[in-house]
Amino acid sequence: MSVQVDTYKSTLNTSNNQIPIIDIGDLLDGKKEAIKDVSIQLKDACNETGFFFIINHNIDQNIIDSSFEHSEKYFSLPMHEKMKVRQNRHQCGYMPPDVAVHNDTFENRETALNTQRSEAFKFSFDLDSDDPDFGKNVRFRGFNKWPDPKVSPGLHKSFMDFHMAFQNLSVSLLEPLAVSLDMPSDYFNRFFARSSSMTRIAYYPAIDVKHDQISLPGHRDSSFLSLIPPASGPGLEIMMKDGQWIQQPVVENAVLVNTGTVLVRWANERYQATPHRVRANSAEARYSNIFFLYPDVSLLLECLPTCFSETNPKKYKPFTFGEFHAGYCERNFGYAENWD
Incomplete structure (x- = not known):
């Protein structure tokens, strides 16, 4: 997959040095001193921008490329075929355009309601029969909806390979993150042993762009961390501390990471979750695969x-991710609350 950025017309600041780059090669190699080194860089990044790139992440590019190939094939299917696995209340399945409300956006109401041209396909983990939640109707656990393999051959494996690769990568950041918050390095581990993480495969069609039109309104992620490999085209914009939007720079072979509101609440706003949005593009369709690291739905945070x-003092009451995420989904994706 080739990422083209030179076709994007923008007057936004595109300086690369506004988003830190963190090399995690030594961390993944198990070098003990790397936890402290990475934690220092994470502390600065999470305080200043809430976004950072990681390099030397060891994810096979073939896994990423395959997921994008299957994404393009899936979104090219007829609408009636995609709607056979329409999104359920667990946020799994296909999300058609013009249905999300995004009540949590800070864009004005008109902008938020007139920017829903994107489509998405979401999924989490497939639960094994020996999983404690298997068959127990625990929300957000084990409710994936997959297209017919005869219609989308290879999609299930490709998407799950992507999901597992990014799950493993994201949890490798837990120890330095804990240290960056002056906690024992293993503090977060038990909260993610039975993670409820989700992947969002997104499609933003090329449209007749109106002035300053947004394809996905400004928002903060409800995740602990979000990981984003390079998209098929430009469009992501990030709000900096001074309130200015910058076009997301592209760093070769890097994964973009941002902090979410779960981490913000857990850390009592010691770190920030930075607003971001996707600008509409008339030149080309855009495909983007985003991994959201979520904790166990039932443990108290x-x-x-x-x-x-x-x-x-504490700014938030203790909460479970299941309760927190249910509220987020009801406010922003209420159309799916009664869908199985």
Whole structure:
């Protein structure tokens, strides 16, 4: 897959040095000193931008390329075929255009309601029969909806290969993240042992662009972390601390990572979740595959003891991700609340 960025016309700031680049090669090689080194860089990145690139991540490019190939094939199917696996209340399946509400956006209401041209296909883990949640109707656990393999041969394996590769990559960041927050390095591990992570395969068709039109309104992710390999084309914009939007720079062979509101709440706003959006493009369709690292749906997430004090009291009550995410889905994807 070749990422083309020179066709995108924009007056936005595109300086590469505004998004930090973190080399995690030594971390993945198991070098002990790397946890501390990466934690220092993560602390700076999560404080300043909420976005950073990781390089030397060891994900096979063939896995990424395959997922994009199957994405393009899937979204080219007739609408009636895609709707056979329409998105359910667990956020799994196909999301058609013009249905999401995005009540959590900070764009004005008119912008948010007139920018829903994108389509998406979402999935999580396929539960094995020996999983404690198998067959127990636990929300967000084990409710994937897959297209007929005769219609989309190879899609299931390709997408799950992508999902597992990015799950493994994302959890490798847990230890340095914990250290960056002055916690024991293994603190987060148990909360992600039975993760409910999700992948969103997205399609933004080329459209007749109106002035300043947005394909996905400005928002913050409801994840712990979000990981994004290079998309098939430009469009992602990131709001910096000064309120200015920048076009996402492209770093060769890097994965873009951003912090989500789960981490923000857990860390009592010690870190930030940075707003971002996708701008409409008339030149070409855009495909983007995004991995969202989610914790166990049932474990209680309480403010980290290193993140509050008498002068900085807790800003959020303890919560489970299941409850938190259910509220997020109801506000932004209410159309699917009654879909099986």
